[in-house]
Every structure is written in C-alpha cells, then in structure tokens.
Amino acid sequence: AQSVSQHNHHVILSEAASLELGCNYSYGGTVNLFWYVQYPGQHLQLLLKYFSGDPLVKGIKGFEAEFIKSKFSFNLRKPSVQWSDTAEYFCAVNARSGGYNKLIFGAGTRLAVHP
Amino acid sequence: EAGVTQSPTHLIKTRGQQVTLRCSPISGHTSVYWYQQALGLGLQFLLWYDEGEERNRGNFPPRFSGRQFPNYSSELNVNALELEDSALYLCASSRLTGRSGNTIYFGEGSWLTVV
Numbered sequence: 001a002q003s004v005s006q007h008n009h010h011v012i013l014s015e016a017a018s019l020e021l022g023c024n025y026s027y028g029g030t031v032n033l034f035w036y037v038q039y040p041g042q043h044l045q046l047l048l049k050y051f052s053g054d055p056l057v058k059g060i061k062g063f064e065a066e067f068i069k070s071k072f073s074f075n076l077r078k079p080s081v082q083w084s085d086t087a088e089y090f091c092a093v094n095a096r097s098g099g100y101n102k103l104i105f106g107a108g109t110r111l112a113v114h115p
Numbered sequence: 116e117a118g119v120t121q122s123p124t125h126l127i128k129t130r131g132q133q134v135t136l137r138c139s140p141i142s143g144h145t146s147v148y149w150y151q152q153a154l155g156l157g158l159q160f161l162l163w164y165d166e167g168e169e170r171n172r173g174n175f176p177p178r179f180s181g182r183q184f185p186n187y188s189s190e191l192n193v194n195a196l197e198l199e200d201s202a203l204y205l206c207a208s209s210r211l212t213g214r215s216g217n218t219i220y221f222g223e224g225s226w227l228t229v230v
Contacts, residue, residue, distance in 0.1 A: 043205075043221050043222060043224060044205065044207075046218060090157070103160065105157060107156075
C-alpha cells in the first residue's frame, strides 16, 4: 500500500536557522509530490508541487523541495526560517493506482520558529 | 474565483446522531475529496468522488458515506456518531481526473465535535 512518512513530528528552530523536513514515500510507480502548509487557524495551502522535469522545485515564501527518485524522497527546505513560518507542514503523494489518482498525506510536521 | 466552500463551519452532535457535511468545489473542478483531520492523527483520506461516482475510499467504516451531485458539490454523511469522530473534516477539489498532474485545493473545513 502507498504510504508517506514524515520523519519529524515536531521541529523547533530559531529565526534565521535553516530548515529541512524529511518526506519519504513508498510507491514504485509514477507519482506527483506536494507540500502543503497549514498556518494556525487557517486552511491547508499548497506550498509547492512536483509533477515532472527539474527535480528541484521552488515554491512560495522561499521554500524549495528536491525530488530524489532513487531515495523515494521529497524533502522540504528553506535556508532561513522566519517566525511567520510557524505552521504544520504536510507532505503528500499523488499516486496512480488502477488508473486513478489517490492523494496520500504524511502525518505532518509541526514547526515552531522562535524569534 | 471562489475557493472550496464547506458548511457548516462548526457543529456539535451527540453520540449516536447523524451528521451531513456539505462541500462546493472550485468552479470547473469535477473531483471532490474528503479528509478527516483528527488531533494527533494527521490527515486521513476518506472518500474521493469524480463525475458523480465514488472513485476511492479510505480505511473508514461504512457509516461514513457520501455522494456527489450533478453540479459536482458533495455531501459527507456520518451515521451513528462516536466520540472519536470529533475532528476537522476537510473537503478538497481538483480539476483533472484519472490523469497525472492534478493539484487539489482545500476548503477551510467543518469542525465536528461529538459529545
């Protein structure tokens, strides 16, 4: 069965620190990969996505993610976090199964950035 | 362009009761997805409807059901409510179906509390 693993459930950083959130998926076929962010009290928003092409994807607010097919990974990075990045981050994989797509989410990583 | 809209935003039900949650997708989107976000459990896939048909179902009991109407709006029904059904129920929609490359967009959710 397809699954998505996010390695860190809680991350605490100081402002200006670098961020890397891990995401691994288990599915051998063609996948589309997403990172969603949920700011406190708000709904899920798309941060970035990978469908094909350049495996290094740039998203909004300075975030980027790299798709490494051999490692089944899609880690999220940001060189310098801000207090406003405090949120929960979800990795998601859209895998084709039986001709249809199914979007599977990881358990999420809660990021707290301290000033 | 209006986003995914859900109603009601908050509701409280008693154990054993039934609840219906409603979702209107983004205009032009034919797929509707339902997710449950319970505290500490991340996002769990519930149901996926496309073109009026149930395409996929998550690992939830049959008392979770739904439907999609000709205008692509959708309802999620939960019968015989249990305390652990208390969660944020998220609806999402996407444009493409059965193909790669679809991005899904989320509504703000319906908070259900079962007492």
